[in-house]
Amino acid sequence: MDNKVLTVSGLNSYYNVKTDKWGIGTARRQVLKDVSFEIGRGEIVGLVGESGCGKSTLAKCILGMVKDHDGRIEHGSTKMIFQDPYGSLNPAKTVGWILEEPLRIKKELKDPERNKKVSEMIHLVGLDDGFLVRKPGELSGGQRQRICIALALMMEPDLIIADEPVSALDVTVQDQILKLLLKLNRELNIAFLFISHDLKVVYSVCERVMVMKDGMIVEQGSDEQIYRAPEHPYTRQLLAAVIDDPVRDGS
Amino acid sequence: MLDVIDLNIEFHDHITPETVVYDFDLHLEKGEIVGIVGESGSGKSMSALAIAGLLSRKHMKKRGQIIFDGVDLLTCSRGVLRKYQGNDICMVFQEPMTSLNPVKRIGWQVGESLRIHTSLTEEQIREKVIKTLADVELDDPEGIYDKYPHELSGGMRQRVMIAAAIICEPKILIADEPTTALDVTVQAQILKLLKRINKTRGTAILFISHDLGVVRSLCERVLVMYRGRIVESGSTGEVFEHPREEYTKRLISAIPKMEKLKDGQ
Ligand SMILES: Nc1ncnc2c1ncn2[C@@H]1O[C@H](COP(=O)(O)OP(=O)(O)OP(=O)(O)O)[C@@H](O)[C@H]1O
Ligand SMILES: Nc1ncnc2c1ncn2[C@@H]1O[C@H](COP(=O)(O)OP(=O)(O)OP(=O)(O)O)[C@@H](O)[C@H]1O
Ligand SMILES: [Mg+2]
Ligand SMILES: [Mg+2]
Numbered sequence: 001m002d003n004k005v006l007t008v009s010g011l012n013s014y015y016n017v018k019t020d021k022w023g024i025g026t027a028r029r030q031v032l033k034d035v036s037f038e039i040g041r042g043e044i045v046g047l048v049g050e051s052g053c054g055k056s057t058l059a060k061c062i063l064g065m066v067k068d069h070d071g072r073i074e075h076g077s078t079k080m081i082f083q084d085p086y087g088s089l090n091p092a093k094t095v096g097w098i099l100e101e102p103l104r105i106k107k108e109l110k111d112p113e114r115n116k117k118v119s120e121m122i123h124l125v126g127l128d129d130g131f132l133v134r135k136p137g138e139l140s141g142g143q144r145q146r147i148c149i150a151l152a153l154m155m156e157p158d159l160i161i162a163d164e165p166v167s168a169l170d171v172t173v174q175d176q177i178l179k180l181l182l183k184l185n186r187e188l189n190i191a192f193l194f195i196s197h198d199l200k201v202v203y204s205v206c207e208r209v210m211v212m213k214d215g216m217i218v219e220q221g222s223d224e225q226i227y228r229a230p231e232h233p234y235t236r237q238l239l240a241a242v243i244d245d246p247v248r249d250g251s
Numbered sequence: 252m253l254d255v256i257d258l259n260i261e262f263h264d265h266i267t268p269e270t271v272v273y274d275f276d277l278h279l280e281k282g283e284i285v286g287i288v289g290e291s292g293s294g295k296s297m298s299a300l301a302i303a304g305l306l307s308r309k310h311m312k313k314r315g316q317i318i319f320d321g322v323d324l325l326t327c328s329r330g331v332l333r334k335y336q337g338n339d340i341c342m343v344f345q346e347p348m349t350s351l352n353p354v355k356r357i358g359w360q361v362g363e364s365l366r367i368h369t370s371l372t373e374e375q376i377r378e379k380v381i382k383t384l385a386d387v388e389l390d391d392p393e394g395i396y397d398k399y400p401h402e403l404s405g406g407m408r409q410r411v412m413i414a415a416a417i418i419c420e421p422k423i424l425i426a427d428e429p430t431t432a433l434d435v436t437v438q439a440q441i442l443k444l445l446k447r448i449n450k451t452r453g454t455a456i457l458f459i460s461h462d463l464g465v466v467r468s469l470c471e472r473v474l475v476m477y478r479g480r481i482v483e484s485g486s487t488g489e490v491f492e493h494p495r496e497e498y499t500k501r502l503i504s505a506i507p508k509m510e511k512l513k514d515g516q
Contacts (some may be wrong), residue, residue: 085346087349144346198434238435
């Protein structure tokens with residue numbers, strides 16, 4: 001585990017699903033099938049795949065939120081930016097309190113330093129101190145998403161799993177957030193598992209890309225490899241939708 | 252069909268009142284598709300919620316008029332509002348998890364508006380729900396019928412929301428970022444579905460999105476919002492070819508291209 005922040009090997013995961021509408025009969029449905037990959041320190045890896053293929057499930061397995069799984073998962077300090085920001089922020093607390101929480105737990109910093117750090121972070125995600133006194137319910141969708149990003153960054157973990165982190169953001173803010181992630185990646189060597197359905201976004205930040213279909217990783221390689229010479233039909237289908245772009249013209 | 256005149260929305264949660272929407276004007280005809288684009292926090296969702304009659308929080312003031320069918324939705328009684336809400340005017344919410352009921356099955360939730368506004372039998376409702384779930388490109392609609400929201404993926408939940416909104420064939424569909432969690436292939440199918448509903452039923456659509464490509468392909472007209480105001484509006488082609496406002500220009504130039512991002516080192 002020295003230069004790896006995440007090792008996943010032979011991972012299978014299952015959900016119990018009801019087989020009748022009274023909820024008496026249940027069956028074990030497999031979602032992830034023999035998933036294996038590694039992420040090195042400071043690496044940015046993209047995960048793409050169609051809706052429902054198991055991307056969020058993989059993220060939840062890594063964080064120990066899916067009980068029924070087998071295989072091996074090893075990781076260092078890891079934080080997650082959830083796909084559904086609303087559910088992951090405490091609605092009763094203010095944004096300032098929420099962002100300060102990890103620092104309070106760490107107990108390294110004194111009050112004024114903590115406040116300074118919280119304020120710095122909120123500016124980095126394109127918001128200002130005025131938002132610190134608000135509760136999550138008083139924010140717009142994109143503002144909430146940025147609070148989640150700020151929260152994950154606050155902890156400076158080895159790895160951040162970002163599940164559709166910029167999907168609700170307009171292009172100007174999206175650009176700013178992606179640049180911020182790259183900056184923190186460079187300065188603090190934070191690795192990212194970047195889940196997105198947007199191939200352009202993935203290409204713009206990731207060095208390596210994995211393609212998932214029906215719970216299996218059907219293709220993985222360097223971004224250039226995948227984007228220029230996709231092997232799997234699903235990858236080709238995804239790329240066909242953005243075919244007007246220069247990378248694919250093979251220059 | 253719908254006229255929004257000088258809509259202002261103000262919050263009084265904190266010491267200083269905060270206006271989040273100023274002088275919002277919109278005229279929507281039957282069968283029209285109008286896009287709203289704009290910065291995060293510019294007031295798109297608030298305007299949409301107000302039009303859908305779903306904004307009635309404490310500590311908030313609304314001014315202006317929202318006239319539908321000759322009735323002002325801002326001042327009419329709750330009973331009248333309920334007649335339109337979820338029937339003539341339906342909304343797809345930005346965050347599916349907050350608007351789906353976690354303890355009710357999907358099938359029940361999608362069919363709810365039919366139960367309230369029509370006299371169909373349970374059997375007919377079930378049939379229609381399953382057909383609509385298939386319409387939004389969900390595989391295995393029968394299986395999904397009996398599931399709970401947390402058992403679906405993000406993109407599946409988003410499509411369930413769309414199904415719940417279109418099932419009662421509204422006159423106006425307000426869709427707030429309805430395809431953010433969908434990959435391009437599914438997204439293309441959903442957009443086709445919206446176009447088809449618009450053509451065959453004459454449903455007017457108010458489509459909020461940060462994806463300018465999608466807005467361009469779907470909408471005839473577009474409004475650009477910035478800091479609570481509509482700063483530019485016009486035909487989609489016109490606004491995108493010849494943006495007048497600084498913000499619109501920035502928005503268009505920031506459309507992601509297939510290229511590596513530099514972090515401005
Ligand atoms: N708690 C659960 N119980 C039962 N089934 C579940 C549960 N969570 C997810 N599933 C199912 O597992 C499959 C994978 O879901 P997952 O959320 O991992 O998809 P995803 O790749 O993240 O999709 P999206 O892009 O739409 O977010 C889906 O078919 C979903 O219905
Ligand atoms: N209860 C509240 N009190 C004060 N301000 C609020 C409250 N709820 C929302 N706001 C503010 O209203 C503004 C408009 O929010 P709205 O949700 O309409 O934005 P939006 O254009 O939909 O943005 P996004 O693209 O991020 O979803 C935001 O700046 C938000 O912070
Ligand atoms: Mg997901
Ligand atoms: Mg919004």
